[in-house]
Amino acid sequence: MDIIEGLPQGRALDILESAPILRFNSHLVGTNNYQETANSDVVIITSGSSRKPGMTRDELLLTNMSIITEVTHNVVNYSPNCIIIMVTNPVDAMTYLAIHISQFPRNRVFGLSGVLDGARFSTFITAELKASVEDVFACVLGQHGENMVVIPRLSTVKGKPITEILSPETIDKLVERTIKGGAEITNLLKTSSALYAPSAAVAQMVEAIILDKKEALPCATYLQGEYGIKDTVISVPVKLGKNGIEQIIELELTAEEKAQLAKSAGAVRELINTMQVTRGNQ
Numbered sequence: 001m002d003i004i005e006g007l008p009q010g011r012a013l014d015i016l017e018s019a020p021i022l023r024f025n026s027h028l029v030g031t032n033n034y035q036e037t038a039n040s041d042v043v044i045i046t047s048g049s050s051r052k053p054g055m056t057r058d059e060l061l062l063t064n065m066s067i068i069t070e071v072t073h074n075v076v077n078y079s080p081n082c083i084i085i086m087v088t089n090p091v092d093a094m095t096y097l098a099i100h101i102s103q104f105p106r107n108r109v110f111g112l113s114g115v116l117d118g119a120r121f122s123t124f125i126t127a128e129l130k131a132s133v134e135d136v137f138a139c140v141l142g143q144h145g146e147n148m149v150v151i152p153r154l155s156t157v158k159g160k161p162i163t164e165i166l167s168p169e170t171i172d173k174l175v176e177r178t179i180k181g182g183a184e185i186t187n188l189l190k191t192s193s194a195l196y197a198p199s200a201a202v203a204q205m206v207e208a209i210i211l212d213k214k215e216a217l218p219c220a221t222y223l224q225g226e227y228g229i230k231d232t233v234i235s236v237p238v239k240l241g242k243n244g245i246e247q248i249i250e251l252e253l254t255a256e257e258k259a260q261l262a263k264s265a266g267a268v269r270e271l272i273n274t275m276q277v278t279r280g281n282q
């Protein structure tokens with residue numbers, strides 16, 4: 001679904017025509033009309049602007065705030081029982097907004113961030129060690145943005161923490177590249193932001209829900225005291241199943257990691273405050 005006529009229809013047809021080659025029987029339609037999306041089980045919201053080179057995700061806040069307000073109202077009207085996966089940036093603030101607008105419980109509204117950020121860190125660890133992606137686990141929490149919290153202590157290769165395998169300098173370099181992972185791609189592409197890894201990450205989240213996998217995945221989640229954080233959204237590991245978020249997993253963090261997470265939550269809180277002031281002034 002998109003507001004541009006022809007765009008979603010063309011995209012859907014293009015994907016549908018790959019079905020005989022990839023051997024899937026799902027039917028796809030593109031539309032400019034919410035009616036055709038009625039009674040969806042899962043709605044993935046990607047409407048809105050993306051970053052151009054040099055922009056931060058936070059700079060999208062006010063433009064995307066009005067788009068997400070409108071889109072969420074329509075989604076709720078037509079699919080009152082759906083699970084919403086927010087993708088639009090800044091994703092933590094947009095997830096908060098969608099919870100507020102939809103009035104859905106927090107288990108049914110969450111965002112894409114940790115799965116993608118973790119995949120980026122995994123990619124760089126894998127390349128550095130010439131390892132297999134299957135053996136690498138990366139732990140990335142917090143805001144999807146400058147204040148992302150990468151946790152090397154809990155990131156492993158074949159179960160062994162990378163802090164025991166790589167030098168602190170190398171880890172710092174990989175962490176830095178992960179935090180700037182989205183910008184690196186935007187700077188290369190110039191006219192668009194990342195597409196393939198984000199799509200794969202959302203697909204993993206949707207599969208966990210539809211197949212009721214109870215899979216532990218980090219998602220942008222509304223916290224109500226977990227990790228000592230209240231009334232804000234950041235990425236933490238959750239168990240995803242047919243009810244959406246079925247459990248929030250609280251990792252044991254060191255005092256320093258907890259402080260980093262609190263700072264990250266504070267940065268999201270500032271964006272939420274800006275939205276609240278803007279809404280108040282409208």
Ligand SMILES: NC(=O)c1ccc[n+]([C@@H]2O[C@H](COP(=O)([O-])OP(=O)(O)OC[C@H]3O[C@@H](n4cnc5c(N)ncnc54)[C@H](O)[C@@H]3O)[C@@H](O)[C@H]2O)c1
Pocket residue numbers: 001002003004007046047048049050051060064067070071086087088089090091111112113116144192193194195198
């Ligand atoms: N959370 C993440 O990890 C992550 C990863 C990648 C992209 N993103 C974000 O996802 C969003 C989409 O990225 P993209 O690359 O697909 O951007 P894009 O510009 O290609 O697509 C966005 C689409 O939204 C449509 N749109 C605008 N207003 C709308 C409205 N009111 N109703 C319906 N559709 C509307 C536009 O017509 C456009 O086609 C961006 O905000 C981007 O930053 C987030």
